[in-house]
Amino acid sequence: METLHPTSGYTALLLGDLLRELPRAEDFFTSLGLPLPAGDESTETYFGRIPAETLEDLGIERRELGERFTAFMDLLVVLRDKGNGPAIEAITILGGVDKDGAPEDFSLTIRPGEVISIVGPTGSGKSRFLADIEWLAQGDTPTRRRVLINGCAPDPARRFSLEQKLVAQLSQNMNFVMDLTVAEFITMHAESRMLGDVAGITATVIAKANELAGERFSPHTPVTALSGGQSRALMIADTSCLSISPIVLIDEIENAGIDRRRAVHTLVGEGKIVLMATHDPILALMGDRRLVFRNGGIAALLETSPAERANLAAFEEMDARLTAVRNALRNGERIDRL
Amino acid sequence: MRLVTVAGPPSSGKTAVIIRAAEALRADGVRVGVIKFDCLSTGDQALYERKGITARTGLSGNLCPDHFFVSNIQECLQWGEQSGFDLLVAESAGLCNRCAPHIKDVCAVCVIDNLSGVETPRKIGPMLKMADLVVITKGDIVSQAEREVFAHRVRQVNPGAVVMQVNGLTGQGGYELGRLLAGAEETVSLTGRLLRFSMPAALCSYCLGQRKIGSDFQMGNVRKIDFS
Ligand SMILES: Nc1nc2c(ncn2[C@@H]2O[C@H](COP(=O)(O)OP(=O)(O)OP(=O)(O)O)[C@@H](O)[C@H]2O)c(=O)[nH]1
Ligand SMILES: [Mg+2]
Ligand SMILES: [Zn+2]
Ligand SMILES: [Zn+2]
Numbered sequence: 220m221e222t223l224h225p226t227s228g229y230t231a232l233l234l235g236d237l238l239r240e241l242p243r244a245e246d247f248f249t250s251l252g253l254p255l256p257a258g259d260e261s262t263e264t265y266f267g268r269i270p271a272e273t274l275e276d277l278g279i280e281r282r283e284l285g286e287r288f289t290a291f292m293d294l295l296v297v298l299r300d301k302g303n304g305p306a307i308e309a310i311t312i313l314g315g316v317d318k319d320g321a322p323e324d325f326s327l328t329i330r331p332g333e334v335i336s337i338v339g340p341t342g343s344g345k346s347r348f349l350a351d352i353e354w355l356a357q358g359d360t361p362t363r364r365r366v367l368i369n370g371c372a373p374d375p376a377r378r379f380s381l382e383q384k385l386v387a388q389l390s391q392n393m394n395f396v397m398d399l400t401v402a403e404f405i406t407m408h409a410e411s412r413m414l415g416d417v418a419g420i421t422a423t424v425i426a427k428a429n430e431l432a433g434e435r436f437s438p439h440t441p442v443t444a445l446s447g448g449q450s451r452a453l454m455i456a457d458t459s460c461l462s463i464s465p466i467v468l469i470d471e472i473e474n475a476g477i478d479r480r481r482a483v484h485t486l487v488g489e490g491k492i493v494l495m496a497t498h499d500p501i502l503a504l505m506g507d508r509r510l511v512f513r514n515g516g517i518a519a520l521l522e523t524s525p526a527e528r529a530n531l532a533a534f535e536e537m538d539a540r541l542t543a544v545r546n547a548l549r550n551g552e553r554i555d556r557l
Numbered sequence: 558m559r560l561v562t563v564a565g566p567p568s569s570g571k572t573a574v575i576i577r578a579a580e581a582l583r584a585d586g587v588r589v590g591v592i593k594f595d596c597l598s599t600g601d602q603a604l605y606e607r608k609g610i611t612a613r614t615g616l617s618g619n620l621c622p623d624h625f626f627v628s629n630i631q632e633c634l635q636w637g638e639q640s641g642f643d644l645l646v647a648e649s650a651g652l653c654n655r656c657a658p659h660i661k662d663v664c665a666v667c668v669i670d671n672l673s674g675v676e677t678p679r680k681i682g683p684m685l686k687m688a689d690l691v692v693i694t695k696g697d698i699v700s701q702a703e704r705e706v707f708a709h710r711v712r713q714v715n716p717g718a719v720v721m722q723v724n725g726l727t728g729q730g731g732y733e734l735g736r737l738l739a740g741a742e743e744t745v746s747l748t749g750r751l752l753r754f755s756m757p758a759a760l761c762s763y764c765l766g767q768r769k770i771g772s773d774f775q776m777g778n779v780r781k782i783d784f785s
Pocket of ligand 2: 571572573601648
């Protein structure tokens with residue numbers, strides 16, 4: 220059974236054998252609300268004996284079940300094997316034009332573990348840039364940019380592949396909305412990735428999140444009851460370990476309750492490419508490079524200079540002083556001395 | 558002219574994403590018109606017109622809106638042709654979980670939102686399961702994990718569809734959606750075309766206007782919960 224690969228004649232195989240190879244094949248039936256076939260039955264036989272009434276209720280025709288099952292199994296096999304696919308070593312974005320059609324003239328290659336800062340006013344083209352990467356633009360978007368993976372134009376089918384989505388996003392407005400505990404929530408995410416050791420990875424994510432969060436939380440806490448800082452910490456830990464996407468966009472994450480620098484290190488440590496939209500100088504200087512957006516295009520590509528890096532200590536000291544003043548204010552003290 | 562059917566639960570963001578796609582297409586010179594199917598009332602026509610998109614409304618009253626859709630879509634197509642559209646979008650409020658306006662060989666889109674919960678994809682019938690393209694909205698307010706799990710659940714019930722995230726507020730993904738819609742097949746006539754799935758005739762006495770409760774008043778297609 221090691222030989223299952225896309226377009227195998229799945230429907231002729233006995234369900235017991237299929238489940239041994241790919242336990243999540245079970246989800247096909249549960250997601251449609253169908254009882255599981257017997258282990259010694261082929262899905263072909265099983266589909267043949269589903270009452271017409273049940274099919275009516277499902278809104279699916281009998282002959283379609285087989286096609287859908289095959290598509291579903293193809294998906295599982297792709298998910299299972301994706302670890303064996305070629306890893307992303309580099310993503311290259313070739314400049315196009317800005318809103319006025321002026322050429323951008325840049326070529327940016329980013330690699331796992333890199334941090335790139337993104338600066339520029341709202342509406343300056345940051346979202347379009349992300350969308351170009353997501354869409355694997357090939358000169359066919361308003362910016363005319365092109366995106367290469369490992370130096371080559373990607374397979375067009377990749378555009379629509381959920382398993383190969385390039386960008387994960389984390390922003391201020393995002394919240395957990397599911398009614399689950401932390402452990403249940405992370406387990407659900409890990410299961411959707413069809414990982415082998417779901418319990419192990421779940422424990423790892425929760426431990427990492429607790430390292431990032433100011434105040435600790437337990438696996439049994441409902442995700443909706445987490446504080447702002449704890450939520451961000453869990454999102455970062457979860458994205459670093461479980462997200463499909465090699466690129467993570469962090470959009471102006473607030474400073475409260477989470478150590479943002481450690482958060483970035485966590486993502487980078489898991490081999491993510493971090494794009495950070497921020498106008499906080501301390502965060503921006505974590506980037507190796509900085510993309511400057513203007514008028515829908517990239518106006519400049521700045522390397523963080525040694526002088527800028529040297530300033531980091533000074534900026535941190537200013538930040539610490541301002542934080543102390545804020546805390547004093549919060550505590551009801553006077554802030555009449557500098 | 559190209560025809561696209563767009564269906565999805567109420568308030569899932571159908572109008573928002575259609576507007577985003579239409580605006581992106583307009584920049585490329587593509588003329589888009591919309592016909593909105595709903596039950597009792599809808600403010601969608603005004604929303605479209607405010608954006609300069611020609612729109613019409615069809616209200617089904619107390620009929621299933623999808624049944625009403627099938628009885629009217631041929632005429633809608635004629636209206637679209639006469640109006641000179643390149644793309645006609647039929648937006649239907651997915652009020653009936655059992656019916657769907659999707660037609661064979663006509664590009665079928667389902668719009669659902671991330672907030673509706675991970676069990677939702679399993680609960681929606683042919684409207685989602687028979688769509689060619691599933692648009693997921695409201696990703697801006699949930700976590701990455703929830704977006705990924707939700708999209709995965711959609712793939713489980715419709716493994717053949719193209720699944721994409723579009724944000725109705727910021728417009729992210731709207732351009733790409735527009736490109737896909739503009740690439741749909743031309744539809745010259747719908748006469749003789751088939752629905753993707755039969756729409757069950759809801760034929761109990763209550764469909765026919767009965768209001769009294771009790772077994773004596775129930776006729777036709779009646780099914781009872783089994784409490785045994
Ligand atoms: N945050 C957020 N809100 C959205 C998004 N898309 C749509 N909305 C909002 O959701 C609400 C409903 O959007 P509509 O586009 O009217 O939904 P619809 O599916 O057309 O609704 P009906 O036609 O009435 O069934 C509006 O307030 C939109 O602004 C999105 O991606 N994110
Ligand atoms: Mg609407
Ligand atoms: Zn109906
Ligand atoms: Zn009835």
